[in-house]
Amino acid sequence: MRRFIALRYTTEPLENLSFDINATNQVILEAIEFNDSDFDGEVVEGRLLDGRYYRKSKFYNKVIRFKTLAGAISDAVLERINVCKFARFVYFAHGTKTNNIGDYVQVAVKKLEMEQINNNKAMRSFDVELVEVIPQ
Amino acid sequence: MILTRQVKILRLPIRGVLIEWLMLWGAYENDVLRAFDVEKESSLNVEAITQLDEYGRMRRIGYNVEATIYFSYSLWEGDFIYKLEYLNVPGTYAIQILLGSADGYAFEGVPSGTPEAINSDGSGTLPIPRDSASYAFSIESVGVQRRIKLQVRGFLSNLSGNYIEQIN
Numbered sequence: 001m002r003r004f005i006a007l008r009y010t011t012e013p014l015e016n017l018s019f020d021i022n023a024t025n026q027v028i029l030e031a032i033e034f035n036d037s038d039f040d041g042e043v044v045e046g047r048l049l050d051g052r053y054y055r056k057s058k059f060y061n062k063v064i065r066f067k068t069l070a071g072a073i074s075d076a077v078l079e080r081i082n083v084c085k086f087a088r089f090v091y092f093a094h095g096t097k098t099n100n101i102g103d104y105v106q107v108a109v110k111k112l113e114m115e116q117i118n119n120n121k122a123m124r125s126f127d128v129e130l131v132e133v134i135p136q
Numbered sequence: 137m138i139l140t141r142q143v144k145i146l147r148l149p150i151r152g153v154l155i156e157w158l159m160l161w162g163a164y165e166n167d168v169l170r171a172f173d174v175e176k177e178s179s180l181n182v183e184a185i186t187q188l189d190e191y192g193r194m195r196r197i198g199y200n201v202e203a204t205i206y207f208s209y210s211l212w213e214g215d216f217i218y219k220l221e222y223l224n225v226p227g228t229y230a231i232q233i234l235l236g237s238a239d240g241y242a243f244e245g246v247p248s249g250t251p252e253a254i255n256s257d258g259s260g261t262l263p264i265p266r267d268s269a270s271y272a273f274s275i276e277s278v279g280v281q282r283r284i285k286l287q288v289r290g291f292l293s294n295l296s297g298n299y300i301e302q303i304n
Contacts, residue, residue: 032188032190033189035190071293117185117197118185118200118291120198122198122267122268123197
C-alpha cells in the first residue's frame, strides 16, 4: 500500500476542509514511512492534601510523522514545502492514492528537515513531524 | 550470442564513450570527445539506489551509473588531455556510453572507418544527461603504454527511458 500526503498552507483558515487536488500552495508527496498514532500533550500531576496522587491529562494532540520517498523536487515545490514551516495556517491530508486523499486537518509543523541522498538534488527526501492543532 | 536455457544473452562489451559539450549551456567550446579504442579492463556498473519503507521493502529511487574507461591517448590525435581538463565544467556536457556495436545517437556518432567492436552481438547505449553527468580522468602508464583512465559518474531516475539495448 502506498501513502500519499498533501501539505497545504493558507493565509486564512479554510472554511471547507474537503481535499482539493487543484488547490494552490499545496504539495503532494509519497511517504515511505507514516505514523499518525502517536500523541503529544500535557499532564498535571501531584499529590493532594490527603495524600492521594493524581495525574491528569490537560489535553493531548495527535502527532503525525512521515518521511517522503526521495525524488527530484523542483525549486517551486521546495519553496512551498519550506513556507509550511512558517505559514499561519497549514493543513495536512493523506490517502493511499492521489485520488482518494481524505479531508484536511489543521496542523502545526514541528519538524521539517530535508535530506539529500548522495548529495544529489534529484534525491531529496523530507522528514516531517506535524501536530494536529485541535486537541483530541 | 550466448544461449543458456533458450535465453539469448547479448555480449555487450564497452565500445566507447562520447562526451558532448554544448555552447548553449556555457561551455567554452562546442566539441565532442570520442574514445572508441577502449581497453578490456573498462567496466560499467549501474546500481540501484533504494530507500526502505516502513515495512522494510526496497523502493527504487534511481540508479547510479559508474563507468571506468581506459583508452590510449595521443597529445596530437584527439587532444584528449586539453579537452578533458579545460572543458570539465559540470552541467555543460552530456555523456553517452556505447556498448557492443552501438554507434550512438543524437551525438556525432562513430566516425567511419572505426573497427567493429569485437565479441559483440548486440548494441546498447546509455546516455547520461547534462544535469548529472560528471567525469574525472587520470593518466596511467602500463608497461610502455600510456593510457587515460576516465571515470564517469551519473544518475538516472529510470533506466527504461535511457538504457537502450538491441540485437544486431
